[in-house]
Structures are given as C-alpha cells and as structure tokens.
Amino acid sequence: MAEKVLMKGNEAIAEAAIIAGCRHYFGYPITPQTEIAAYMAKRMPKIGGTFLQAESEIAAINMVYGVSSTGKRVMTSSSSPGISLKSEGISYLAGCDLPALVVNCQRGGPGLGGIQPSQSDYFQATRGGGHGDYHMIVLAPASVQEMAELTIRGFELADEYRMTAMILADGTIGQMMEPVSFDFAIKEAPEKPWAVTGTKMERAHNIINSLYLVPDVLEQKNFERYEKYAKVAENVALAEEYLMDDAEIVIAAFGIAARVAKNAVNAARAEGIKAGLIRPITLWPFPEKAFKKALGTAKQFISVELSMGQMIEDVRLATECKVPVSLCNRAGGMIPSPEQVYEAIKAAAGKAGK
C-alpha cells in the first residue's frame, strides 16, 4: 500500500498489525474500539489468519497467552472496562515473559463509565493493572499515522523484550479519520527458542509457566525481570519535544491531549509567551530525560490530561518538584479545548512573570 488511504485510528491499528505479521486476533466488542475487531473479521479470513470473537475479554486474553506461547505474533484490543477484565491475563503474560500486543482505546470511567474518549487508565497502564511486580511497554499515539507506526513498534518491542506492549489510545484517535501511509520497513520477528512448538524429540521441552512456589526462585525471577525493565527504560523511552529550546511554560500532554495542547502552545507563542510541549510517546518507560532537560528553562509545568490528573505524578517525579506542576484537565469523556489550555498557559505565565 504505497498510496495513502483514509482510515480510522482503529482500522490503522488493525491493518498495521496485519502488516507486522500478526495473524491471530482475539477480542470482544466494546465501544469505542469495535472497528479493530470489525476490520480483523473482514481481513483475517482473506489472508489465512484467525479472527475469533471470544465469549468474554477474559477468554480473549487467555487465547492471546496460548498463541504467544507458540511464538506467533498475537493481539487483543478493548476499551477501559474490558482492559480491567483482561488485567489478570496480562499479569500472567508478564509472569511468563510472553510477548503480546494489547490495545486500550480508552473511554471515561470508572465502572462502565461512558463511551466518550478519556485518558483515565494511565495509572492502570503504567503501574500494572494486574497483580504482581511487572510493567508493560506503553505507547501513546497522537495521530492515525502513529496508531499504525506504534502498533508495528509495539510488536517489535514486545518480541525484543518478551513483554506485553500496550497501545494506550482513546476514543477520539480510535474514531477520527486521517490519511495514513503504510510505507515503512518491517523488521523480521526474532527467533523464539523458548516457544512451545513441539520438540520433535530433538530438544528438551519448553515450559510456559508463571507459578513459582519456591520464594527465592520467584524472587530471582523478579530480579531478572527488573534488570530487563531497567534496560527498557534506558533504550525505549521516547518523547516529542515541541518549541522546547527556550520554553518557560512547559505543557506535558500525550495522545489526543497533546494535539489540543499544541494549538494552545502556538496561540501562546503568538502572544509572546515562551510556551513549549513535551509529548511522551512512551508512557512506560516515562521519558524522564526530556523533562530533566526542560528544567534548564522551565518555570512551570502544566499537565494536560483527559483524567483527574494521573500523568501529573510522573511529571512531578521526573522534575523532582523543582518547579510547580499544575493540572489542566477534563474528565468523564470530555476533551479540554485549546482555549482552556491557552488560558492555563496565560495564567501560569502571569504568575511566573511576577
């Protein structure tokens, strides 16, 4: 597909997954991510893949566990309440060091909440969600093009580090339509000598298991996993920096919030306010270096979020609270307007000027 096509964010994820070699999709419908399943249902049978609508989200994530054990690229997708259901399975994936791609096209919560876009699963995505000491690699696309690119990156990172990669999108990016190019190089999936593919009586058999009843063995497993996480933190963290060379008022925003914030930063610049934007593309690992660097000029950070304020904690940790960090937000499915963010920048600039 050299020519651009016009796609919904959800469709771009599905097509990119197919390009990445994913031939197994298991899911259960939920607004606002159902187009992923609908697209897979149409495409997978035509390319010899498997689309299966499971009886529940819990069943779907356990099917992911099964296919991942065989070394194949596999994914599932859902929206917030469905991800809560999948969280047990995600913890099991982590406990077995199995790679997988999980998409969360977030909606407002808690509980059943609503169907409009939200970013209130940030804690769940970056802090676990399921039980035990583990992390996922969390990628936050801000355009339909990035939905495609980060899906492919997600599969690559998942295989490289034997982790679950999560695409943390939201209802807006999932639903909005933008032109997409699929003209990018795909890395071959690495060898997976750990996979259960049949020994052919030529090797010892592989075991996929997360049960370790001997505590010092389990402790050692956790130590090793965290050494791996340290490498991921060093190698994978990524952010886009926009007008950050001299930024005094620094917006931190990811995904759709960053799109809105960029308009506000431009408006502030037009008024002579030195505003800039750091857009974390990986939420875990959090791109701390970009924030530490910003401390050279920053007088205040503003975290713009579609939640009651979750990423703001990582902004404070990364900046060690050396300058004030405030919140500009909407919740429950509402999106901040560029004007609301601009007013927050103006107020911060006024305070910083005194």
Place this chain on the structure above:
Amino acid sequence: MNYKRITLLCGHYGSGKTNVAVNMALDVRRTHDNVVVADLDIVNPYFRTLDSRDEFTHAGIKLIVSSYANSNLDMPALPQEMYSLVDDRRLTCIVDVGGDDRGAVALGRISGAIREENNYDMFLVINRFRPLTPDAPSVLEIMHEIEAAASLKFTGIINNSNLGAETEPETVLSSLDYAREVSRLTGLPIVLTSAEKSIAEALSGKVDNLFPLHLQKRPVD
C-alpha cells in the same frame, strides 16, 4: 440538483455520508420548506449529524436523531419520529443511514413505505481512499449487502473520494476512473462528485456535477 422527496445516503462506514448529508440538507433548504434531516446511524455513536444541530436550527431544518446520540449511552436505538419521514409527505427528507449493511438494517423498517410511495433516491457514497473499498468490485460487494439489508435498490452514486485534510484537487481527479468503473459495474449514474469547498472551486470546469462541502473544524486539527 432535483431532489426527490426522500434522499437516502448509504455506503461503507467512513465514506463520508454524514458530511454529505449535512451539506445536502443545507442545499435542499435553499429551495424547499419543511426540510428534515434524519440520522438513522445505529452503528457509530461518534461524529454524527447532531454535531451540526446549531447550523440546522439556524437554517430552519428539523433534525431527527436518536435521543441517545452523543450521550454517554451506547444504545442502538432508533428515533420514533423516523416514521414521520414516510407518514408526512409534506416533508423533504435527507436520511443519513449508518455504515455498511448493519447500518442499513435500520432503513429496512420503513423501506416498504418508501418503495410504495416511490419518490426517493438512494445514493451510494464512495471513497476510493478507504482501505476496504479501493476498487469497484469491493464497492459492488458492499453495495449488494446494503441493498439486501435495506430492501431498497440504489439509484445513483456520489463520489466522495478524499484523503481528509490532505485532499488535493489531484486526489479527486485520481478517483474519477474509479467512480466511472463503479458506475459501469453497477449501471448507476454518478450523480455528484463531492469535495471540500476550496477543492471543488479548484476543480470547477474539470469535473461534472460538483458538490462543494463545508466541513466542520475539529479542535485537534
């Protein structure tokens, strides 16, 4: 364009039915009283005609939409007022039908009365740059599915080929052969080629039956 009493807009989801419906309603209103826009989209609760409510109110156009649209309820409910489309023949109606065959099922509820009155057009909205309808045979497949679900036959094609904000006049020009091939395969005429206003102006004289669209600006653009 000469509008029939009822104009039905159907097509693959994401083909641009809602944008065409909104602009068509405003166009009909210039020559007709008692204009009604009905949103029968039970598939997608995002981005709907309801987003244009203020514009419709200002233009004196009545909007019929599910009371759950744009709410936080994911309810595939049809508005009960949809029966007025066929019961009240003083109305001139533009009907935005949901995507694919699943969306067109809703239309099946009133298709008997529409056929009986026989004063309607049903247009197939197509976009060459949608990934699942890149060629005429794939359009034909979806067209047959929609006709089966709606129990109505199409009467024409609207070529709405576009690449969103990246649409150029060449984008539309490169879709003309595609639209002609769909027309040849289906035997349906291309009644309109729709494009954003500035693009349509640039195409003036090069494309027949141009229909300029005024598009809403989004806060994330």
